[in-house]
């Protein structure tokens with residue numbers, strides 16, 4: 001077994017006595033890399049992430065205009081963050097403006113994770129950075145874990161989903177890149193096993209996806225379900241879906257002036273990857289460059305064996321049965 005952390009959590013080693021007691025009562029496992037996981041409200045967390053989840057549940061006070069960008073890791077989070085920032089900034093900054101936030105920071109630096117960044121160490125973090133509205137947050141928590149905290153709040157949640165096979169390949173590359181280790185087949189094998197069993201950070205994958213899928217069907221005004229593959233295939237239509245949902249549609253003048261294309265270009269993988277800030281800097285000890293790789297649909301075909309493909313397809317089909325959600 002390759003003993004490596006997945007991914008490295010540099011913050012959040014403060015686990016309270018209360019949380020330790022809770023952890024001792026929860027189902028436990030280890031991921032493919034041997035790192036301890038515990039299952040809370042149906043989702044597998046590293047212990048320090050669970051502390052962040054509990055802090056969030058205890059302390060987060062939603063505001064009416066809040067927007068939360070949600071995803072399973074490696075599903076297009078960085079892209080969605082960049083798009084949301086560009087859309088909300090567009091009245092203040094065109095992409096060509098030198099002071100556009102995306103030119104000087106990585107999307108993860110601009111839109112922090114609730115449970116991994118903001119609430120990792122405290123249930124009452126300093127939120128002064130979020131003085132302008134709407135506040136933009138992100139999370140990898142499943143929807144049901146936020147529902148009690150967000151109860152009666154009209155805040156909007158955008159979920160981006162990606163097919164499981166590309167997600168796991170993306171994870172494999174990311175893990176090897178952040179640990180600066182060789183891209184070993186044995187690591188892919190262990191990540192694959194963890195994905196299939198469900199015991200992976202924020203897994204099971206299918207429960208995560210289903211929680212937002214169902215949420216979007218039940219409450220489409222507040223939960224939008226997007227797909228990485230659709231974003232790639234029809235970016236214009238999808239970005240308009242996003243702006244309609246966020247109630248900030250492009251005006252006729254904006255469309256005519258080419259703003260839709262400008263936002264898409266600004267947030268494109270090739271553009272973000274080429275920015276100095278994303279070549280040289282780090283967030284939470286992860287080099288920005290590791291968030292940008294190939295961004296292709298179907299890259300899994302280059303790495304998964306036919307047996308692996310078959311098993312994943314069978315699991316996904318079985319788990320999503322009756323939900324009307326298909327990959």
Ligand code: PAP
Nearest residue numbers: 073074075076077078079170268269292293294295
């Ligand atoms: P995270 O969960 O660590 O934030 P996330 O951004 O969800 O990662 O996923 C990274 C994937 O999104 C990478 O996919 P790949 O490994 O298959 O290449 C990355 O290349 C891709 N990605 C990042 N930014 C963009 C973008 N602007 N457009 C399209 N894909 C992107």
